[in-house]
Structures are given as structure tokens and as C-alpha cells.
Amino acid sequence: MEWETVIGLEIHAQLATKSKIFSGASTAYGAAPNTQACAVDLGLPGVLPVLNKDVVRMAVKFGLAIGAKVAPRSVFARKNYFYPDLPKGYQISQYELPVVEQGMLEIELEDGSTKNVGVTRAHLEEDAGKSMHEDFEGMSGIDLNRAGTPLLEIVSEPDLRSAKEAVAYMKKLHSLVRYLEICDGNMQEGSFRCDANVSVRPKGQKEFGTRAELKNLNSFRFVERAINIEVERQIDLLESGGTVVQETRLYDSVKNETRSMRTKEEANDYRYFPDPDLLPLDIEPAFIDQVRATLPELPDEKRRRFIDEYKLSVYDAGVLTSSREMADFFEAVVRESGGQAKMSANWVMGDFSGALNKDGLEIGDSPVTPTMLGQLLQRIADNTISGKIAKEVFEAMWNGEGMPDDIIEKRGLKQVTDTGAIEAMIDEVLAANPGQVEQYKGGKDKLLGFFVGQVMKLSKGKANPAQLNELLKKKLAE
Amino acid sequence: MSLSSADVQSIAHLARLSIEDQDIPEYARNLSDILNFVEQLGKVDTKGVDPMAHPLDMAQRLRVDEVSESDQRELFQSIAPATEAGLYLVPRVIE
Numbered sequence: 001m002e003w004e005t006v007i008g009l010e011i012h013a014q015l016a017t018k019s020k021i022f023s024g025a026s027t028a029y030g031a032a033p034n035t036q037a038c039a040v041d042l043g044l045p046g047v048l049p050v051l052n053k054d055v056v057r058m059a060v061k062f063g064l065a066i067g068a069k070v071a072p073r074s075v076f077a078r079k080n081y082f083y084p085d086l087p088k089g090y091q092i093s094q095y096e097l098p099v100v101e102q103g104m105l106e107i108e109l110e111d112g113s114t115k116n117v118g119v120t121r122a123h124l125e126e127d128a129g130k131s132m133h134e135d136f137e138g139m140s141g142i143d144l145n146r147a148g149t150p151l152l153e154i155v156s157e158p159d160l161r162s163a164k165e166a167v168a169y170m171k172k173l174h175s176l177v178r179y180l181e182i183c184d185g186n187m188q189e190g191s192f193r194c195d196a197n198v199s200v201r202p203k204g205q206k207e208f209g210t211r212a213e214l215k216n217l218n219s220f221r222f223v224e225r226a227i228n229i230e231v232e233r234q235i236d237l238l239e240s241g242g243t244v245v246q247e248t249r250l251y252d253s254v255k256n257e258t259r260s261m262r263t264k265e266e267a268n269d270y271r272y273f274p275d276p277d278l279l280p281l282d283i284e285p286a287f288i289d290q291v292r293a294t295l296p297e298l299p300d301e302k303r304r305r306f307i308d309e310y311k312l313s314v315y316d317a318g319v320l321t322s323s324r325e326m327a328d329f330f331e332a333v334v335r336e337s338g339g340q341a342k343m344s345a346n347w348v349m350g351d352f353s354g355a356l357n358k359d360g361l362e363i364g365d366s367p368v369t370p371t372m373l374g375q376l377l378q379r380i381a382d383n384t385i386s387g388k389i390a391k392e393v394f395e396a397m398w399n400g401e402g403m404p405d406d407i408i409e410k411r412g413l414k415q416v417t418d419t420g421a422i423e424a425m426i427d428e429v430l431a432a433n434p435g436q437v438e439q440y441k442g443g444k445d446k447l448l449g450f451f452v453g454q455v456m457k458l459s460k461g462k463a464n465p466a467q468l469n470e471l472l473k474k475k476l477a478e
Numbered sequence: 479m480s481l482s483s484a485d486v487q488s489i490a491h492l493a494r495l496s497i498e499d500q501d502i503p504e505y506a507r508n509l510s511d512i513l514n515f516v517e518q519l520g521k522v523d524t525k526g527v528d529p530m531a532h533p534l535d536m537a538q539r540l541r542v543d544e545v546s547e548s549d550q551r552e553l554f555q556s557i558a559p560a561t562e563a564g565l566y567l568v569p570r571v572i573e
Binding site: 269 | 537540544549567568
């Protein structure tokens with residue numbers, strides 16, 4: 001039988017505020033345990049939550065960016081459950097009236113086509129603390145620094161049909177929240193987390209199959225692998241006459257399997273009700289307009305502009321607009337290089353990105369600035385150096401040797417464009433290789449490459465390649 | 479509306495309340511009486527009335543995003559039953 005996969009994602013994006021959603025404690029990552037957990041976060045008696053205005057602003061910004069409805073009135077609710085890293089015995093979340101509803105995100109598929117994925121809702125909630133189960137005999141250690149950190153939970157429609165689509169959607173969302181500067185997107189630190197609802201159904205069937213919820217998918221790679229492995233498990237189960245149970249499953253990246261988190265098979269019963277400590281949240285049209293005015297150029301618009309303005313391929317434009325930092329860097333290089341768009345694209349995506357990856361650096365930490373790379377590209381464009389020598393200069397820049405012009409000067413890398421000098425080197429090479437000259441004249445055209453290589457070697461890579469080719473052919477034709 | 483013994487047990491479990499078996503019939507009766515009392519509201523015509531999220535007819539006030547709390551871990555942990563290395567210790571929980 002042919003099966004169809006149905007996936008919906010729930011993504012928790014940690015909002016990039018200084019203080020928590022309902023208290024004035026810091027949200028900075030990595031502090032000593034419980035030094036950023038105040039009386040409100042600890043759920044001490046008599047405290048009251050007060051909503052952070054920036055959290056609302058960021059949720060509205062997100063809603064506008066995905067063309068969603070921003071609710072004029074939304075309500076906070078208590079989600080009741082017991083766990084030691086949730087001191088109040090409930091999580092403040094939103095249930096019936098979330099702040100954002102019915103948005104849309106366009107994703108690009110591998111074949112170059114696009115697909116619209118519905119965003120059912122996005123709601124505000126507080127994060128829980130962290131539990132540590134090792135190191136304490138018979139006890140668990142609780143750190144409540146993370147308790148009360150603002151989260152935007154973004155819930156997609158079950159519109160995704162493969163692990164690849166799920167990853168494309170997740171990457172798109174990841175890029176968007178960073179463009180909007182509402183989330184730092186740091187997956188190692190848990191700022192951007194994903195749960196996936198996965199089910200399968202016979203192709204053509206209308207009703208959805210029973211779904212499993214996958215947790216602990218903290219990288220793009222794991223999302224893809226976990227979904228694929230879960231789909232395989234469900235199909236095997238169904239084809240051997242079994243049924244899928246609705247449950248939460250944990251992905252184990254070491255064993256590459258999903259396994260049931262058996263919590264006594266009891267259905268979750270969170271008994272949501274409106275939180276009496278918080279009044280309804282009213283969002284005025286004037287506030288929405290204010291936020292709208294702060295929207296940056298979004299990834300899709302930027303990509304289209306890059307294709308138009310810089311004549312880039314769809315692929316190149318996609319890579320260069322995948323993050324705002326990358327796009328800004330590219331545009332600065334184009335400006336500094338005097339408009340060498342194609343060359344800028346190649347260098348930013350090639351040597352520059354490669355060097356960043358190799359050293360594990362972010363664009364902001366790069367030792368090479370747009371001014372430096374721009375000047376280097378100008379020297380290639382005006383024939384001062386060849387593309388090959390430019391790689392050497394780039395490496396020197398990366399290692400902190402200064403501006404390209406200084407490096408070229410200091411290392412004597414200026415391209416040889418003097419016809420006489422190049423001819424002299426050609427003569428020397430031809431004289432040293434009479435046998436090859438004979439063979440070439442006898443019809444072995446391929447040897448041209450050999451001569452070019454020899455002259456290049458003699459010039460230490462500095463001979464102008466175009467001139468060299470032309471002069472060499474002329475000489476050999478004599 | 480009347481609650482069964484099983485309902486009472488399930489509610490008690492969700493609220494992590496320990497109750498004696500012998501008390502269950504009385505809890506069931508009392509809770510059912512409360513529900514029946516409130517159910518009288520069902521007779522009121524509420525067509526066109528928005529569900530109320532809060533008894534006060536006001537909107538939530540917002541605070542500026544500023545860190546205003548300092549570290550008071552020592553003070554808070556002085557009343558905790560057990561702590562170690564800055565963590566609160568609780569009976570082990572593992573799912």
C-alpha cells in the first residue's frame with residue numbers, strides 16, 4: 001500500500017527580552033543556578049504576574065510578518081500539571097484566545113517549487129525550569145532560572161507531507177524570527193525548540209491517522225531523522241496489522257529511534273481556565289500600526305530583490321538571504337567592491353563562509369570586514385591580481401595581516417601584465433621542454449595546459465592568465 | 479449532574495490529593511450538589527453575551543522590559559527543605 005505522511009510542527013521560540021514574561025528577573029543565559037529566579041518565578045505566595053510589554057510587541061511583530069490575525073483581545077490561561085520545575089503547579093499560557101491566529105508561511109521545496117504552510121496559531125506562555133536527575137542521590141536538582149522565560153509557541157497546520165518539508169518549514173521560521181529580531185534562534189541553548197506531530201494514512205484517504213508527538217528534536221538534522229524513523233515505525237506497525245497509539249515519544253539521537261514516554265497511559269488533562277491573576281490583553285490598532293512600522297524587509301522580499309537587483313540565481317539569493325547578517329554582509333561587500341555582485345556572491349558563499357565554518361565563527365566575529373573583501377574583489381576586477389592569488393590574499397587577511405593592498409604590496413603579489421616579462425618566461429619554459437613542444441606541434445593540443453602550468457609556476461602564480469594564454473598560443477604557433 | 483466514585487478518584491489524583499476510600503461517596507455527593515447548584519445558571523438566556531475572562535472589566539497593564547530583580551537566592555533557599563550547589567533538591571522525578 002502507498003502511504004502518505006502528515007506532519008504538523010509546534011515550535012517554541014524564546015523571545016529575546018531582557019526580563020521575564022511576568023517578572024523583572026533577568027533572562028540572560030548561563031547564570032549560576034537560581035540566581036535569576038525571583039519570588040514571582042518561584043511561585044511564592046502573594047506574588048502577582050505583570051506582563052512584559054516587549055513580549056506583546058514581539059508576538060504582534062511575528063503575527064504581522066506571517067499575515068496573521070492579531071487578536072484585539074486575548075486571554076491568559078492556567079495549564080495545570082505537577083512537576084518540580086513548575087513551582088506554581090500551573091504554567092501560564094494561552095488557550096482559547098491566543099494572541100496570533102491564522103497565518104501563512106511560504107516554503108521552498110527541493111525541486112524549486114514553493115508551498116504555503118498554514119500557521120494555526122501562535123500563543124504566549126512562560127517556560128518551566130530545568131531538572132537534573134544525575135549527581136544527587138535519590139534526589140533531583142532544580143534550577144529555576146529558566147522559569148518564566150517568555151516563549152512564543154507557533155503551531156502549524158498539519159500541512160507538511162515529508163520530513164524534508166518539515167525541515168524546510170522549520171528553517172524558514174528560524175530565519176524569520178531572527179530577521180524580526182524576536183528570538184536569537186540558538187538551538188544549543190534551547191531558544192528554538194521543535195515538537196512534531198506525525199501520522200500516516202493510506203494515500204487518498206481523507207481522515208488523518210492516529211498521531212504520535214515527537215519530543216526532543218533540537219536540531220534540523222534530528223527533526224528530519226526522527227520523523228523518518230517514526231514514519232517507518234508507524235507504517236511497519238500498520239502493515240503488520242497493528243494500530244498506532246496516540247502518545248508522546250522521545251527521540252533518542254544516539255540509538256536513532258523513538259520510544260514511548262510511558263506516563264501511565266493517562267490522557268493529559270490540563271484543566272485550563274482563565275488566569276484570575278491576569279486581565280485580558282487588549283491590543284489597540286494604534287499599537288499594531290506602531291509595530292508594523294518597525295517590520296524589516298522580510299526574507300522572501302529580500303530574496304526577490306536580490307534576484308532582480310543583483311541578477312543572482314534563485315539558489316544564490318536563497319543562500320545569501322538565509323540570515324539577515326549574511327544578507328547585510330553580502331550587500332556591504334557589493335557596495336565596497338564597486339558593484340561586483342556576482343563575484344561578491346561567490347566569495348561570500350565560498351571562501352568567506354568556508355573560513356567561518358572552519359573556525360566555527362559567526363559573521364559578527366569575522367576578522368575579514370566587507371571593506372577588506374570589497375577591496376580584494378576590486379583588485380581582481382582591475383587585474384591587479386588573479387583569482388588564484390586572491391585566495392592567498394584572503395587567507396592572509398583572515399589571519400590578520402591587514403588590508404588587501406598592503407598584503408599584495410608586502411608579499412609582492414601584483415600580477416605580471418608586462419607582455420615582455422611574460423614572453424621571457426614562456427621562452428624559458430619552451431626552451432626547457434623541447435620534447436613537449438614537439439608533441440604539441442604534432443597535434444597533442446592538451447599539452448597547452450602543461451605549458452600554462454609551468455609558466456604560472458615560474459611566475460609564482462602572478463602571470464595574468466588571459467595574457468599568458470594568448471601569448472603562449474602565439475608562440476607555439478610560430 | 480452527578481459524579482461517580484471514579485470521577486472523584488480521578489479529580490483527587492489530578493490535584494494530588496490523598497483521600498480515604500470510605501469518604502468517596504460523601505465527596506461525590508457534595509461535589510454533585512455544588513455542580514447542580516451552579517447548573518441553575520444554565521437556565522439564563524446568554525445569547526449574545528461574550529464569555530467573561532475576568533470579573534473586572536479592565537485590560538491588562540504592561541510593564542517595561544527591564545531587569546528589576548536582584549539575586550536573592552540565599553534568602554529564598556534559606557526556607558527550602560534541601561539545596562545543593564545552588565539547586566533546589568526534590569525527591570527524584572524521572573519520566
